[in-house]
Amino acid sequence: MKKLFLTMSLGFAASTAYAQISDGVVKVGILTDMSGPYSGMGGSGSVIAAQMAIDDCLKSECKGMKIELISADHQNKADIVANKAREWMDRDKVDVFADLTNSSGALAVQKLIKEKGGIALYSGPATTRLTNEDCAPNGFHWMFDTYSSASGAASAITRKGGKSWFFVTVDYAFGHSLEKDAGDVVRANGGTVVGSTRHPLNNVDFSSALLQAQASKANVIGLANGAADTVNAIKASKEFGIGGSNSNQELAALLLFLTDVHAMGLNTAQGLLFSDGFYWNFDDQTRAFSTRFEKLHKGFKPTMVQAGVYSSVLHYLKAVAAAKTDDWKVVSKTMREMPIKDPIMRNASIRPDGRVIHDMYLFQVKKPSESKGPWDYYNLVSTIPAQIAFKPLAESKCDLVKN
DSSP: OHHHHHHHHHHHHHHHHTTBSGGGOEEEEEEEOSSSTTTTTSHHHHHHHHHHHHHHHHTTTTTTOOEEEEEEEOTTOHHHHHHHHHHHHHTSOOOEEEEOOSHHHHHHHHHHHHHHOOEEEESSOOOGGGGTTTOOTTEEEOSOOHHHHHHHHHHHHHHTTOOEEEEEEESSHHHHHHHHHHHHHHHHTTOEEEEEEEEOTTOOOOHHHHHHHHHTTOSEEEEEOOTHHHHHHHHHHHHTTOSSTTOSOEEEESSOOHHHHHHHOHHHHTTOEEEESOOTTSSHHHHHHHHHHHHHTTTOOOOHHHHHHHHHHHHHHHHHHHHTBOOHHHHHHHHHHSOOOSSSOSSOEEOTTSBEEOOEEEEEEOOGGGOOSTTOOEEEEEEEOHHHHSOOGGGOOOTTOOO
16 A cells, blocks of 8 residues: 555656646657658657657656657658648647758748747758747757858868869758858858859759869869758769869768768768768767667667757757746746756757757768778867857847847
8 A cells, every 4th residue: 555655646746746737748749851862861760869868858857747759751841841830739739849850841830939839949950040030039959050061161171272162052941051151161261152053952863063063163062962962962973073083173062961971881972071960989978879779770870960859859858847847938948048968969058049059070981991890980070169160149140149
């Protein structure tokens, strides 16, 4: 009887502690690309990462809390993202959205949460508009953006002699933002942008774009795209003789994911310089997290998007537990006040514009002879401190920032 009474008491204490959680449950929704060009960096791996965060929080700060996870494929279509997010809010009472790979879709969700409340955790999209013109008090841009992606590689390549650039850009919000930010970095380091061409998302034929890039005579061909588009463009560039030892033009992948390198292989990807916010083999904490993830995700190591989903969902849940409510206004405030502590982030904090700043890293893809085993793909070139990895707050266009 004593054991039964104790169990009932603990259950009552837990339910009392979270009495201010609407419907008695915290609902987490993962909107991501499950089958298209970004499915490798996000997709089912993001769902796994979110579940890992839930499981970890339930063992500690969130003990006794009821948490549910749902997910959907947004097909990289902004209208599908917006409709599904609205349906989840109205019908399923989803409290927080995470991943949200695809910048156009993310901007649609940002508009929705500004109208209806709730919280969005962006680890998949890259557009800096999320923390500038379209910022929201309940929108948090977690892992990387086009500025942090461009600043490392574009700056390093321009400083070492790649003074003229031509961009091959995916034609939607993400690509436009990445090209602009990279171009600004190039010009700030004494370089010039001689031209650009644009291609549709999930492009299969880069011959026309690469012929234009070759004809430009630019020192550097910058790929302002991501995931499958970047992989296809790099493979095609090899066929055109771009980036090899006999080429006068260097290839710059402005956004590269671990799964992209895995798909290409080191023979194709070797030598590429790029910025990243997470690498599985960085230290003991990242290795331990990645080993757990790999066992759940068919032998794949996590990308920075998937790692960002884990970090953002865990921090959100800790804030709910600390605030003892899922009221988005209270939780948003608590998230800003709490330190970000997890296996993913280093020197992380949340700025008034919703930008989560943290250390970024400049990596170079290893030669095949340098790799010591599966997924051992990167050499660390330098660490980019959190305070300079992202666009300065003084340059923010966010109306939440008092400049």
